[in-house]
Amino acid sequence: MLLAALLASLLVQGSASVGRAPVPAAAPAIERRTIAIDEAFAARAHLKIGDLVSVSSRPGAIGDTVTVGAIVRRGADPSEVARGDLRVRMHLDQLQTIAGYGDRVDRFAIATTPAADIPRLIDRINRVAFGFKAYRSRDIAVETSRTFQVVSRFHRAIGIITIVASSVFLLCIMVLKVEERRRDIAALRLMGISRATVVRAIVLEAAVVAVLGSALGVVLGWVVSLFVNWHYQALYRTPLEFSMVTPPTVVFAVSLSLALGIVAGVVASLRLVRTPPLALFGR
Amino acid sequence: MSAGVDSHIVSLRDVRRDYALGAERVHALQGVTLDVERGDYVAIVGPSGCGKSTLLNLIGVIDQPTSGTVAIAGRRVDAMSDREATQFRLRNIGFVFQRFYLLPILSALENVALPMAEAKVSKGVRTERAAELLKYVGLGNRERHRPSELSGGEQQRVAIARALANGPTLLLADEPTGELDARTGAEIISLFQRLNADGTTIVVVTHDEDLASAARRKVHMRDGRVVDA
Numbered sequence A: 001m002l003l004a005a006l007l008a009s010l011l012v013q014g015s016a017s018v019g020r021a022p023v024p025a026a027a028p029a030i031e032r033r034t035i036a037i038d039e040a041f042a043a044r045a046h047l048k049i050g051d052l053v054s055v056s057s058r059p060g061a062i063g064d065t066v067t068v069g070a071i072v073r074r075g076a077d078p079s080e081v082a083r084g085d086l087r088v089r090m091h092l093d094q095l096q097t098i099a100g101y102g103d104r105v106d107r108f109a110i111a112t113t114p115a116a117d118i119p120r121l122i123d124r125i126n127r128v129a130f131g132f133k134a135y136r137s138r139d140i141a142v143e144t145s146r147t148f149q150v151v152s153r154f155h156r157a158i159g160i161i162t163i164v165a166s167s168v169f170l171l172c173i174m175v176l177k178v179e180e181r182r183r184d185i186a187a188l189r190l191m192g193i194s195r196a197t198v199v200r201a202i203v204l205e206a207a208v209v210a211v212l213g214s215a216l217g218v219v220l221g222w223v224v225s226l227f228v229n230w231h232y233q234a235l236y237r238t239p240l241e242f243s244m245v246t247p248p249t250v251v252f253a254v255s256l257s258l259a260l261g262i263v264a265g266v267v268a269s270l271r272l273v274r275t276p277p278l279a280l281f282g283r
Numbered sequence B: 001m002s003a004g005v006d007s008h009i010v011s012l013r014d015v016r017r018d019y020a021l022g023a024e025r026v027h028a029l030q031g032v033t034l035d036v037e038r039g040d041y042v043a044i045v046g047p048s049g050c051g052k053s054t055l056l057n058l059i060g061v062i063d064q065p066t067s068g069t070v071a072i073a074g075r076r077v078d079a080m081s082d083r084e085a086t087q088f089r090l091r092n093i094g095f096v097f098q099r100f101y102l103l104p105i106l107s108a109l110e111n112v113a114l115p116m117a118e119a120k121v122s123k124g125v126r127t128e129r130a131a132e133l134l135k136y137v138g139l140g141n142r143e144r145h146r147p148s149e150l151s152g153g154e155q156q157r158v159a160i161a162r163a164l165a166n167g168p169t170l171l172l173a174d175e176p177t178g179e180l181d182a183r184t185g186a187e188i189i190s191l192f193q194r195l196n197a198d199g200t201t202i203v204v205v206t207h208d209e210d211l212a213s214a215a216r217r218k219v220h221m222r223d224g225r226v227v228d229a
């Protein structure tokens, strides 16, 4: 019952091969079996739906002639992106015959309805199907995505280094920029403009610049993401999103930038405002 | 304070100002006593380094004497805190610098209105007054111009309008014609005369003979002392 429920999505390993079948001259209306192939495979072998192909377990051997019934787009699975293998999906019985594998399967997948009680199902399979061990696909994904966790941690480290370095840079720029205005500020102070007003003005300006800057950065990031996704999705034929600008990213970027801008503004303006105005003029 | 102080807008008594220069002490002012009456127009002249700017800074409450007393408009200003001094300058002193120091991002009108904003004058009033002041200095048609779009003489006139913004008791200027050619300098000189005629008390420090001669009174200084008042 379980087996009948779905097409087993098994990898055709090196043992099976697919070749273009010679088109039969006057093919009567035979009910041909169908296979489904990957989009990437279809592109590479120039196959389209309805084409006849011959499948066999060894290259060159006489095999079954089947129809390409479907071209499958791969799911957004990061672990498959860089793999070059080509996939063919066959009806299980035919695959067993061709592979000479008998009535055996190594792995099979079960699709569940959204309402299914998955833990109970897994439990039942593990009790009933002796010799099989059932896992949730999510757990398998976690297991196979260890690499990605490492990569992700690495990315985070790069991100933190970038943020720290650019904060220091921003602070220096800010101090320098404000320092450039020391004479203007000295003149303001001599005119009777209070320290508080000077600090407030500088901090406000820094905050506005920081917010505008981060907004610009977000737009830039978004545009670059579009480009990156467009390029790699075409390259790997996958709907996977390689780069994303999510609302939390935007919120984080803008608030971090605002906080940095304010801190830089305060640091820079306090430095100046603490110096007596006459000393700011220099002599 | 003693009687009659009211007619003296500036009153310095035996004022000394030393600067520490490494281990040495520079005696920039060595006992200056000086009075300036309300409505007067005083030019402080003397060779370079004799202490003119130092004296003006003390009168302008941007520096404090090492000893002696300074009173402006009847108030002792020689030991004010920074906050008090800032407030005092805002309300009582108008400064004109050799190099204008207008804020480059603000228009002429906004530059003039700035000290009034600090003094919490409402926006409508300060815009109106800033426009009036610009008209007074002959720049009624330059309100929207940025400093970079104005000539040196025009910038200095904006700076003078700004110095007048809060109706100061005293207008102070250190070499106001120092960066200007003779003709624009002459415009500033006549503007100062008009201001004084309209009741503003002015103290200028200058090397400019024409400017000094336009004043009602010259104060000569040498080596940190007033040699004839």
Ligand SMILES: Nc1ncnc2c1ncn2[C@@H]1O[C@H](COP(=O)(O)OP(=O)(O)OP(=O)(O)O)[C@@H](O)[C@H]1O
Pocket (backbone or CB within 6 Å): A283, B019, B020, B021, B026, B027, B028, B047, B048, B049, B050, B051, B052, B053, B054, B055
């Ligand atoms: N901040 C300071 N530190 C040390 N010495 C100073 C300082 N300010 C002024 N002096 C010294 O005090 C003396 C008087 O300086 P001041 O600037 O008042 O002269 P001045 O008459 O305005 O000269 P100038 O006509 O060249 O502007 C000079 O010897 C100067 O070197």
Ligand SMILES: [Mg+2]
Pocket (backbone or CB within 6 Å): B052, B053, B054, B174
């Ligand atoms: Mg000087």
